Amino acid sequence: MSEQVYHFGFGVDARYVKYAGVLMTNLVHQHLGQPLCFHLACDGIGEEDKRRLDAFTMLYRNVELYIYDMTKMLDRLNQIRSDAPQRLHRSVLLRVLLPAYVPQNVERLVYMDADMICLRPLDELFRLELGDNAVAAVSIHSAKNSAALKLSSGRYFNAGLLVMAVPVWRSRELTQRVVDYYQRHSENPPLLEQDALNAVLDGEFTELDECFNFLVEVNNPLTIKYPETAAVLHCVNEAKAWTKGCMPQIYALYWRYVRLSLWHDLQPSEPNTAKAVFLAGVTAELNGEKDDAIKYYGAVAKRLMEYYLEEKPELLNK
Known part of the structure; x- marks a missing residue:
């Protein structure tokens, strides 16, 4: 019996490819020897990053990489409204598009935002029973979000990490349904594809433990603490682990993987809000x-x- 391959997905624009590369390095080092397949959906990609990604697959023999340039597909969708927060750009829609384009043999896909840090192996996510649901995610207990979308279930999730049952996703045509919702309401949802996903699924998701998508504001000393059980840290709001002003404990975690990666020449970016x-x-x-x-x-x-x-x-x- 062949060993299970762990499939991870990411969606980034050309500026964020390097951060996805650091996260992939992070995941490789947390899953040493485990066969991994990365699915990188891009809104453009530079030649230097292509070169480094080629070198990445040569360096790690247990890794396979698929790159999907979805710029033309994003061009067909409504533009993101002008007053959306700076951190939200159209590449966030790639998490909705990707499950429709991965190879047919992919059954379980764990989608992760590029601003995450993996602290331990994620084996549980590839053994998790989803039942009849297409998605597992961490719930946000927000009556405001649920009310704004008129969710009958009252259940709302954060889309930063999604465990996807790809055959179920496809059988329910979720990519098309979520895209259709976004196209009809693109001027309204404050959180874009996350709101569109929640509106279409309306509570039909398997709830993950908070440890798999633990939200931290990396430059705020009041909100930087996280439990020892945390498996994935999610750097929310404008500041990221690569932004100047990041708290030392997060900086040390993240830049360890920067130094191990083929993007070891990465420089911290200046805060912009x-x-x-x-x-x-x-x-x-x-x-x-x-x-x-x-x-x-x-x-x-x-x-x-x-x-x-x-x-x-x-x-x-x-």
């Missing part, structure tokens, strides 16, 4: 990095002044 810049200043201050703290606090003060000059000039004259 006022909140992230402010929290980068807090982190720098906690770490005793006075110059960085001054830089980030000064940048926040400048942004606030620009805001008041443009939007609320009358308040500055009081």
Whole structure:
């Protein structure tokens, strides 16, 4: 009897391919010797990343990699509304498209956002019984989200990690149904494909333990703690593990895999929202990095002044 292959899926735009590469390295090192197959759905991909991905499959002989360039498919969908948060771009829709395009022999696919860190092997996800459900996910107990979508079940999940029963997904034509919902409501759902998935499934999902999608705000000292049982950390909101200002414990976890990866020359990115810049200043201050703290606090003060000059000039004259 052949050993089970673990299939993992990711959806990224060209800028995020490198972060998917680091996560794939992370997963390889958490599943040493285990046959793995990665399915990378891309909204564009650069030549340098193609070269590194080719080298990746040569380096790890237990790994197979499929790359799907879905740029043209995304071009056919409605554009993401202009007021969507910066962290949401159209590549988030790839998690909905991918199950329809993986090879026919794939029965179980674990989809993961590229801003995740795997802390231990995920064998349970490939043994999990889903019953008649197409998806397993971590539930978010949010009456607000359920009410906004008018979910009769009152059950809502986070789509950052999805365990997919691919044959069931296909038999229920979920890719087409979720895309149709998104196309009809693309100006309304605040969380785009996550809301569309929840609206179509309306509670028909198997609930995962929170440990498989534990949400952390990596630059916020108030929300950085996670339990020892956590299997996957999900870096939510604008700051990521690769953003300057990340708390030291998360930085150490993530950059260990950066150094092990073929993207070892990756550099931390600058925070790009006022909140992230402010929290980068807090982190720098906690770490005793006075110059960085001054830089980030000064940048926040400048942004606030620009805001008041443009939007609320009358308040500055009081």
